[in-house]
Amino acid sequence: MNAVTATPPVLRLADVSHTYFSRRRRTTVLKNIDYAFERGTFYAILGPSGSGKTTLLSLASGLDTPSRGAISFHGRNLTEIGLGRFRNQHVATIFQQFNLLTYMTALQNVTTAMEITGAKPATGSRRARALHLLEQVGLDKATVTRNVLQLSGGQQQRVAIARALACDVDILFADEPTGNLDEDTAQGIIDTFRELAHEQGKCVVVVTHSQQLATQSDRVLHLRKGKLTEQVNAR
Numbered sequence: 001m002n003a004v005t006a007t008p009p010v011l012r013l014a015d016v017s018h019t020y021f022s023r024r025r026r027t028t029v030l031k032n033i034d035y036a037f038e039r040g041t042f043y044a045i046l047g048p049s050g051s052g053k054t055t056l057l058s059l060a061s062g063l064d065t066p067s068r069g070a071i072s073f074h075g076r077n078l079t080e081i082g083l084g085r086f087r088n089q090h091v092a093t094i095f096q097q098f099n100l101l102t103y104m105t106a107l108q109n110v111t112t113a114m115e116i117t118g119a120k121p122a123t124g125s126r127r128a129r130a131l132h133l134l135e136q137v138g139l140d141k142a143t144v145t146r147n148v149l150q151l152s153g154g155q156q157q158r159v160a161i162a163r164a165l166a167c168d169v170d171i172l173f174a175d176e177p178t179g180n181l182d183e184d185t186a187q188g189i190i191d192t193f194r195e196l197a198h199e200q201g202k203c204v205v206v207v208t209h210s211q212q213l214a215t216q217s218d219r220v221l222h223l224r225k226g227k228l229t230e231q232v233n234a235r
């Protein structure tokens with residue numbers, strides 16, 4: 001266990017293992033993972049292709065349940081909270097494939113997510129908040145009122161990021177969020193993640209191959225051969 005704390009961490013993985021069964025083959029991807037994710041911290045998870053990073057995110061975000069072990073949110077097991085409720089109320093995920101609603105504009109994608117999760121801006125309307133977040137990730141008003149299918153891969157990725165930011169939840173997960181972006185735009189997203197963790201107290205967990213992102217995170221985790229190990233960034 002990485003830390004012994006008096007109050008439960010935001011998210012704890014306790015002895016988590018995961019095995020896939022397909023065509024009578026068993027593949028154990030994660031082995032006895034113990035880790036506590038804390039609020040106010042920006043994590044980067046690195047690992048070779050196929051090492052189980054996406055699997056780890058899908059278990060931690062309540063999309064799937066581990067074959068063995070337990071995952072808890074503020075000390076309560078996810079199965080007790082209910083995976084659907086956990087996903088809707090407490091986490092936002094930026095997927096590799098973005099998962100945008102393709103019959104909507106970029107702006108509608110963000111406002112709809114706010115309606116579904118019940119996110120209410122401190123001031124102003126949901127639309128105004130959504131426009132602000134979309135602008136923060138570098139998308140202007142003319143772009144965000146177009147159907148998402150008319151946007152480039154990088155622009156769609158930024159819509160997915162703005163949508164996750166709009167949900168105002170405790171934990172933000174992201175799978176390669178800067179993969180399609182140029183260095184300057186990627187830096188803007190990294191700055192936003194740091195601000196979310198350090199100024200708003202969120203727990204931000206990002207799977208990445210990007211050294212640019214990893215070196216600016218608070219904690220770097222390596223997933224290799226089913227094991228998760230931590231490297232503390234030298235400052």
Ligand SMILES: Nc1ncnc2c1ncn2[C@@H]1O[C@H](COP(=O)(O)OP(=O)(O)OP(=O)(O)O)[C@@H](O)[C@H]1O
Nearest residue numbers: 020021022027029048049050051052053054055056
């Ligand atoms: N639904 C599934 N059924 C069977 N095997 C799966 C399934 N999903 C993933 N796997 C296998 O589990 C292993 C880990 O996959 P995962 O997608 O978690 O890795 P990753 O580290 O995210 O890879 P990448 O960096 O390439 O995205 C791979 O060997 C993959 O083939």
